[in-house]
Amino acid sequence: MDERSQKLIAGAMAITLSLVYLFLLVSCIWKYAVTGDITNCTTELVLIILIPAAIGWFARKDxxxxxxxxxxTGQELPADQSPPAKKRRKKYYFLDAIGLAAIFLIFAILDALFIQKEWEYFVFSPNWSKTTNIFFTYASEFFLGVIIFFAIGFIWSxxxxxxxxxxxxxxxx
Amino acid sequence: MLKTRLKEFRAKHNMSQETLARLVGVRRETIGHLERGNYNPSLKLAWDISKVFNVSIEEIFQYTEEE
Structure with missing residues (x-):
């Protein structure tokens, strides 16, 4: 196989893989929405994790x-060790953490509204109303998510x- | 096998890998891999590098038949 063929095949494989990945995501969300049981999406979830892990493994020399x-966007963060670069990276770890925690929060709310059809919440205070307890449960989950995602992002990156x-x-x- | 005198030219011009990488539009590690012979440059990259040092491609990259 010559250079030109390799480039064309690599491009075709990248597009195919993107479509497969999109299909897996849609299939997983659809199955969960219809059945309400996450174990029905096990194959999709395993592949969703395995595909980027395999790409990372085979491209590890890059x-x-x-x-x-x-x-x-996939844009690279500044990788130098200067204080402004470190500050900028921390800012993006924080924004990423907020974004991820927000996605989880949205999924949790959609799950409670449309799939489980009931609110799971922690009773912070029996004197508070159910709505207040639900609000504080989801708010605390969000803030805990931000802290955990920030810590993971910071340490790993x-x-x-x-x-x-x-x-x-x-x-x- | 492709032999390279890239490191020598870079030293002669007192140029860092980072600077050369920026001038030819590649990553710094690509220059490192080129210098170590881990990577064969495309014709365009070889051309761009030779233009930076104002020499011919053959002066920097020499191809020798493997025995």
């Missing part, structure tokens, strides 16, 4: 994959940036 990117700089140093030597 150092640029270590650099954190903005969600959803900063560790990858250190690995990236180590590799660059090796290539410089």
């Amino acid at each position: 150092e640029s994959l270590l650099i954190p990117r903005m969600f959803p 900063e560790w990858n940036i250190r690995r990236y700089h180590r590799k660059l140093k090796e290539l410089e030597d």
